[in-house]
Amino acid sequence: MSAPVTTAKRLVILGRQGSGKGTQAVRIAESFGCVHISTGDMLRAAVSAGTELGKQAEAVMNSGGLVGDDIMNGIVAERLAADDIMTNGVLLDGFPRTSDQADALERIFADQGVALDTAINLDVPVEIVTERMLARRRVDDTPEAIERRLSLYEEQTAPLLDWFGARDLLVAVDGVGSEDEVFARLSEAIDRSQQ
Numbered sequence: 001m002s003a004p005v006t007t008a009k010r011l012v013i014l015g016r017q018g019s020g021k022g023t024q025a026v027r028i029a030e031s032f033g034c035v036h037i038s039t040g041d042m043l044r045a046a047v048s049a050g051t052e053l054g055k056q057a058e059a060v061m062n063s064g065g066l067v068g069d070d071i072m073n074g075i076v077a078e079r080l081a082a083d084d085i086m087t088n089g090v091l092l093d094g095f096p097r098t099s100d101q102a103d104a105l106e107r108i109f110a111d112q113g114v115a116l117d118t119a120i121n122l123d124v125p126v127e128i129v130t131e132r133m134l135a136r137r138r139v140d141d142t143p144e145a146i147e148r149r150l151s152l153y154e155e156q157t158a159p160l161l162d163w164f165g166a167r168d169l170l171v172a173v174d175g176v177g178s179e180d181e182v183f184a185r186l187s188e189a190i191d192r193s194q195q
């Protein structure tokens, strides 16, 4: 494992499904030079490849539920130890989603001798994300799965805002607007939080 470079950023982006988080995460990671890790993309790739993980995750994902914390914490710990992330930093998208995952992330970074810089909450109201998700027609976007994911978000993921807030790591960004407007707000918020 290579020594961590202190300028590499370690960021988390939080936001309801359909908030535009995935699109913005790709742009932010590119602009700040860090590696974009989407746990949803990792799981979808495992499902497509038919791996053991994919087989375990598929039914849970299609029903809008959450894959177990132990599985997720293991996958992320392994990925975060890779050289590209140790050197360039990371933008985590879709993880942590529960307080158990947030605790695990804190331990993983502490073991590596690094720390999270900022958690961004990309805020878009429930009514707007519901409309967007129904319009995008992904295979796991049935109305029931959307409703389940949004209610799980309020139950399990929204409390993480307090978790990050208590550590003075949270920055809120208004996610309503054009893609470029939201990107500009996010970039500015990250720059400001590092000063």
Ligand code: AMP
Binding pocket: 017, 039, 040, 041, 043, 060, 061, 062, 064, 065, 066, 067, 068, 072, 093, 094, 095, 096, 097, 101, 149
């Ligand atoms: P996403 O693309 O982030 O919306 O994730 C798609 C699906 O993958 C979610 O609805 C969950 O079933 C699963 N998933 C992704 N990330 C996690 C995570 N950190 N913890 C548990 N399940 C996850």
